[in-house]
Amino acid sequence: MSNLVRNVGTIGSLTALSRVFGFVRDMLLARVLGAGLAADAWQLAFTLPNTFRRLFAEGAFSVAFVPMYTRRLHRSEEDGGGEAGADAFAGDVLSVFVWVLLGFSAICMIAMPWIVWLLAREYQDVPGKFELSVLLSRMTFPYLGLVSLVAMLSGLLNARSRFAPGAFVPVFLNLVMIAGIGIGWYLRGADGSDTVVAWALAISLTVSGMVQLAFMWWAARRAGVRLKITAPRFTPEVKRLGMLILPATFGAGIYQISQLVDTFFATSLPQGSLTLLKLADRLNQMPLGIFGIALGTAILPMLARHIQSGDKREAQRLQGNAVEVGTLLTLPAAVALGICAPAFVTAFFVGGKMTPESGAIMADIVLALVCGLPAYVLVKVFQPAFFSREDTRTPVFVAAGALAVNVALNFYVVPRYGIVGLAAATAITATLNVLTLYTILQARGWFHFTARLAGRIARQLVATAAMGAFLWWLMPLMADRYGGNVIERVWSLGVLVLGGMAVFFAIAFAVGALDKDLVAQVTRRRAAKPVDLAE
Incomplete structure (x- = not known):
């Protein structure tokens, strides 16, 4: 378990930096x-390449490519490895x-x-909105090709147990885009157009994609x-990879496909709905x-090695440890986010052109979304059990059923409950998906x-x-502080976060929810024996 915890810690900490x-x-x-x-036009333009990136590059391609590359890497040189x-x-x-690409x-x-x-056909009803969305x-679409190559290089390094570069590279995306917002705000001026x-x-x-690719190419060269790049050759292994990618595209991407479905329904709602959802x-x-991607990234190559060697006990142990870590991190996060959503939304997003009324709607959306947070993360733990065995068909059928339920739910809840109902349907779909898996x-x-x-x-x-x-009791006591000045916002949220964690x-x-060996491995205070959850 120490390797899993260490790898999750490395990926999670660097991913946390990117998320910040x-x-x-x-x-x-x-x-x-x-x-x-x-804002709606931008969110649609940003959603398209990123959805395809997560669906193909980080989803289907990675789960099919990484196990094949890992087996080749650990094969003897006499066997072409x-x-x-x-x-x-x-x-x-x-x-x-x-x-x-x-x-x-x-x-x-x-x-x-x-x-x-x-x-977003309804965008045609708003003058200029459809044309701006297309432009x-x-x-933004060239970003897909650039970041897909980044995902491939990240998979190569992950198979070599070098997780840091792939976890750090999204920082460049956010830094470049923050600069883009600043430049756009400066060029717009006080009375200019948001366009x-x-x-x-x-x-x-697109510039951020170039920066990320340059960094990952350097990191890969540095790792040996x-x-x-030669003329395309469809070798037997390349053909096999293609056959695995096709079903994995759907099986690994239920969340991303659901995002496109949600986008379709959100664009039919009043202006601003898509932005609030995103x-x-x-x-x-x-x-x-932080937790889901870290667990999924760390467990796939490790699980592939155990399954290749026929060590079923270690495979069971690894997945059990991953489930324990996943629930330990996501159960309190989901409850805290759900209860404190009004505080977080007000403190972080309300201000400037974002009105308190929009913030209230956003808080309700957050509450609906986090109901499925544990399921979102556990999917990342369960799917590698199929992909590491090169079984990409089973998740296809599971995903197809969950997606059908999602679409049916959306047709029922969106006209009645609007954008909040749409978010709730996504959470229900994710839960159904993980239970079936x-x-x-x-x-x-x-x-x-066990x-x-x-x-x-x-x-x-x-x-x-x-x-x-505790948070339910504490939240109303500082209601006036969440929308105050910067010091008041930071202070009030700090009390919520630190108090909830304490x-x-x-x-x-007190009740034994934390395993002492697990805590020791996370804090790295001492060497800890592996925890056997297979018993």
């Missing part, structure tokens, strides 16, 4: 653009991947008016990875991005909850309930 800068970016964006025409053999395989993939990006940029029409989407800011953001996104999701993405894993004997693991989670729930009661960890220690 991303949070600063969205705070500035909310104040500069608010929730109006230009080792670093040279693995890099040769990666070079063959890259030589094909580059042309696929170029072709796909070109087709999408040409077809952008139809893509925007499919997702901005064309300006100027949106243009600056679109340009900065040697890739050569900004609310930023609060939800803080723990999800676990049921299949248990039926196949690939993973099961009495020890269930008992640990039950104790975590007790500590989470105590923390929730209560949670005190009760967690």
